Ligand SMILES: NC(=O)c1ccc[n+]([C@@H]2O[C@H](COP(=O)([O-])OP(=O)(O)OC[C@H]3O[C@@H](n4cnc5c(N)ncnc54)[C@H](O)[C@@H]3O)[C@@H](O)[C@H]2O)c1
C-alpha cells in the first residue's frame with residue numbers, strides 16, 4: 001500500500017478518461033501495475049483500456065473465470081498467488097477491469113494482500129458503472145451466502161467509461177438497469193421521471209444515466225460510508241432479492257443479480273404497501289414498469305423455507321429479526337422495518353401472483 005491512508009470516498013472520473021488515467025498513474029509512483037480481468041473483459045475491454053492508457057501496456061494481466069459462481073475464495077486465492085508469483089509488493093496497484101464480480105473480488109483480494117495494496121475500479125457493466133464500483137464494499141460469496149466475506153475499503157479512483165458498454169450483451173444491460181430503477185425509486189423527483197420514461201434500453205443515453213444514477217449512490221455513501229444508518233436505504237429490494245439470488249445460485253448455479261433484485265423490489269413494494277402505506281395506485285404503476293423491463297424468474301414456493309433461512313443471514317438483521325429498507329412513497333425510503341415470517345411469505349406469494357398476471 002502507498003503511504004497515504006485509504007480515502008473515505010474515491011475519486012470518480014467520467015470525462016477525459018485517457019488523460020485523467022495517465023495523469024493519475026504518473027502522479028502516484030507505483031512499483032507495478034496488475035490488471036484483473038475475467039475471461040470476457042480480457043477480450044472485450046482490455047484492448048480498449050490499452051488503447052486509452054499506453055502506460056498500462058506493461059501491466060501484468062491476471063485472468064479469472066467470469067460469473068458469480070467464481071466470486072469465491074478459490075478465485076481470490078488464485079489472485080493472491082498471481083500477485084505473489086509476479087512479485088507484487090506493497091506499492092503495487094491492482095486495476096479491476098470488469099463488472100461487479102471482478103470489482104468486488106479484486107477489491108477484496110487487494111485489500112487483504114500484504115495488509116492492503118492500492119486498487120482502482122474500471123467498471124465495464126451497467127451494474128458496476130451505476131452501483132457496484134462505488135461505496136467501498138469489497139467481498140466474495142462464501143458457503144452459499146452472498147458477500148459473506150468482505151471489507152469496507154475504497155478504491156483510489158474509479159474510471160467510468162460508457163464505451164465499454166458497447167460490447168455488453170443486452171441481458172446484462174437489463175440486469176444493471178435494476179439498480180437504476182432502485183435509485184429512481186429511492187430518489188424520486190426528476191430522476192424517477194427520467195427512469196420511468198425509459199421504454200427501450202437500446203436507445204438510452206448511458207452517459208447521462210450512468211452519471212445521474214451513480215450520483216445518487218455516491219451522495220448516500222458519502223454521508224454514511226460504513227452503513228450505520230442512511231446507507232441502508234440502498235438495500236431496498238435486496239433483502240428478498242439477495243435471498244432469491246443465493247437460493248437460485250445454490251440450486252442452479254446461475255442467477256442474474258439485477259433480475260433477482262427486480263423480483264425483490266416487487267416483494268418489497270408489497271411490504272412497503274402493507275407496512276408503510278405505499279399507495280396502491282403507485283404500486284401498480286411501478287410493478288407494471290418493472291414487469292415491462294424484467295422477465296419473471298423462478299421463485300418456486302417449495303423453496304420459500306430456504307429463502308426465509310437465507311434472509312435470516314442477512315447482514316442488516318438485528319437480534320435474528322429480518323429488517324427491511326422500504327418505501328413510504330417514491331422518493332421517501334424508510335429503514336429498520338421488521339416483517340415477520342407470515343408477512344414475508346405473503347410477499348413471496350405476491351411476486352408469483354404478479355409474474356402469473358404478467359404472463
Ligand atoms: N460492491 C457493491 O456495492 C455491489 C453493488 C451491487 C452489486 N454488486 C455485485 O456485483 C456483481 C454483479 O455485477 P455485474 O452485473 O456487473 O456482473 P459480472 O461482473 O458478473 O458481469 C456480467 C457478465 O458480463 C461480462 N462483461 C463484463 N463487462 C463486459 C463488457 N464490457 N462486454 C462484454 N461482456 C462483459 C462479464 O464477463 C460477465 O460474464 C454481483 O456479485 C453483486 O453482488 C456489488
Ligand SMILES: [Zn+2]
Pocket residue numbers: 131179238257261
Ligand atoms: Zn444490487
